[in-house]
Amino acid sequence: MPGLMNYHQHAELIDRLAAxxxxxxxxxxxxxxxxxLLSGSIPMRRAVQSWERRLFWMSAGLKPVEPPARVWMQIAxxxxxxxxxAMPPPVTTSHLWQxxxxxxxxxxxxxxxxxxxxxxxxxxxxxxxxEVQPVQAAHTAIVAxxxxxxxxxxxxxxxxxxxxxLRVQAVREIPLADNKxxxxxxxxxxxxxxxxxxxxxxxxxxxxxLTAEKLRTLISTSKVAVSIEPAGGSPTGAPxxxxxxxxxxxxxx
Amino acid sequence: MDITDxxxxxxxxxxxxxxxxxxxxxxxxxxxxxxxxxxxxxxxADLAEEALxxxxxxxxxxxxxxxPGRGSPMAWLTSIARYRALDVRRSLRPDQFSGDMMEFAQExxxxxxxxxxxxxxxxxxxxxxxxxxxxxxxxxxxxxxLAFSNGLTHEEIAxxxxxxxxxIKSWARRxxxxxxxxxxx
Numbered sequence: 001m002p003g004l005m006n007y008h009q010h011a012e013l014i015d016r017l018a019a020x021x022x023x024x025x026x027x028x029x030x031x032x033x034x035x036x037l038l039s040g041s042i043p044m045r046r047a048v049q050s051w052e053r054r055l056f057w058m059s060a061g062l063k064p065v066e067p068p069a070r071v072w073m074q075i076a077x078x079x080x081x082x083x084x085x086a087m088p089p090p091v092t093t094s095h096l097w098q099x100x101x102x103x104x105x106x107x108x109x110x111x112x113x114x115x116x117x118x119x120x121x122x123x124x125x126x127x128x129x130x131e132v133q134p135v136q137a138a139h140t141a142i143v144a145x146x147x148x149x150x151x152x153x154x155x156x157x158x159x160x161x162x163x164x165x166l167r168v169q170a171v172r173e174i175p176l177a178d179n180k181x182x183x184x185x186x187x188x189x190x191x192x193x194x195x196x197x198x199x200x201x202x203x204x205x206x207x208x209x210l211t212a213e214k215l216r217t218l219i220s221t222s223k224v225a226v227s228i229e230p231a232g233g234s235p236t237g238a239p240x241x242x243x244x245x246x247x248x249x250x251x252x253x
Numbered sequence: 254m255d256i257t258d259x260x261x262x263x264x265x266x267x268x269x270x271x272x273x274x275x276x277x278x279x280x281x282x283x284x285x286x287x288x289x290x291x292x293x294x295x296x297x298a299d300l301a302e303e304a305l306x307x308x309x310x311x312x313x314x315x316x317x318x319x320x321p322g323r324g325s326p327m328a329w330l331t332s333i334a335r336y337r338a339l340d341v342r343r344s345l346r347p348d349q350f351s352g353d354m355m356e357f358a359q360e361x362x363x364x365x366x367x368x369x370x371x372x373x374x375x376x377x378x379x380x381x382x383x384x385x386x387x388x389x390x391x392x393x394x395x396x397x398x399l400a401f402s403n404g405l406t407h408e409e410i411a412x413x414x415x416x417x418x419x420x421i422k423s424w425a426r427r428x429x430x431x432x433x434x435x436x437x438x
Contacts, residue, residue, distance in 0.1 A: 064285030
């Protein structure tokens with residue numbers, strides 16, 4: 001890649017580009033290209049960090065502006081069960097997990113679980129229909145908002161001729177514009193980019209196929225996320241819209 | 254700032270270890286400063302709020318990549334916020350980022366920016382930067398401040414100042430060169 005050679009051969013050029021990158025005047029494709037090279041080049045990263053150190057004082061004197069409380073609430077919801085008092089109680093407590101794990105044994109049953117969460121005085125009643133499953137699910141997750149579950153996810157590794165699949169049950173319908181879709185993503189523990197698992201049904205159930213590669217990734221993933229995408233899913237292969245829900249993925253088998 | 258760099262650095266280490274309460278403490282301490290930076294570049298509270306959320310998600314995911322030896326936590330956090338804001342601005346259609354906002358950006362910058370460094374100048378590094386900025390030509394100084402603090406592109410600065418874009422680029426480049434020489438001397 002001749003471009004790469006040019007970048008590395010010219011320390012002066014690296015420094016100039018780093019300065020413009022940090023200043024923000026390196027834009028468009030040049031910026032993207034620089035960012036791509038940045039992750040693989042120690043000299044480039046050093047140059048960028050030096051400029052960040054030199055210039056950041058320009059914004060240090062800005063008068064702080066208190067952001068609305070909802071911003072932290074949304075962050076806390078996305079990072080999962082936090083230890084902060086200001087948060088609405090998380091629904092996905094271990095009690096719920098145990099209940100769900102117990103529910104996938106194979107017979108259709110209705111769960112009526114009274115959940116006592118960590119916050120006193122708050123109780124959530126969960127009713128969910130679980131279908132008959134011939135094989136035990138190996139991985140399960142419940143995507144919920146602050147009040148109740150929205151989707152129940154069960155992944156089956158496949159056996160014999162049965163292919164691996166992810167079965168999704170929508171527990172309740174969340175309003176969404178017609179030109180939007182909810183897309184489900186794995187957030188691999190390795191920190192690699194999210195991997196799409198497919199589109200979530202607004203109501204009822206759906207079966208999402210799991211390729212061998214996705215199943216491998218799923219095994220080393222402990223969080224899933226739902227993003228809002230244009231109808232039909234992300235055009236880029238990565239989440240492009242807001243990510244309203246993140247849920248832990250529980251490995252049972 | 255109520256806490257020291259060392260404390261911020263410790264909070265980042267705790268975030269890297271998955272301690273959400275450390276992220277909350279860090280948020281309480283630095284979010285107002287970062288929100289101010291985002292508002293200044295984005296001019297829209299909704300966009301700035303969304304960006305702030307993304308900034309802290311990024312901090313949460315990437316806290317382990319922060320290395321105390323490579324700069325202050327605030328420099329690191331400020332960079333994450335600024336790059337996010339630049340990305341958001343880049344992704345906006347022109348009608349989402351209206352002329353009024355540009356006007357706002359143009360009018361507020363000159364009035365406020367001259368004393369920003371003074372306010373930050375409790376630190377020796379900030380004082381150095383302030384001294385070196387003083388040595389720039391007024392045009393170089395202006396271009397660098399408009400780009401850094403307001404996230405304006407060369408084109409936007411050219412439109413603002415009424416000079417050809419080539420001239421703006423050259424002011425920015427020479428200004429940065431002079432700054433580096435002065436700061437590293």
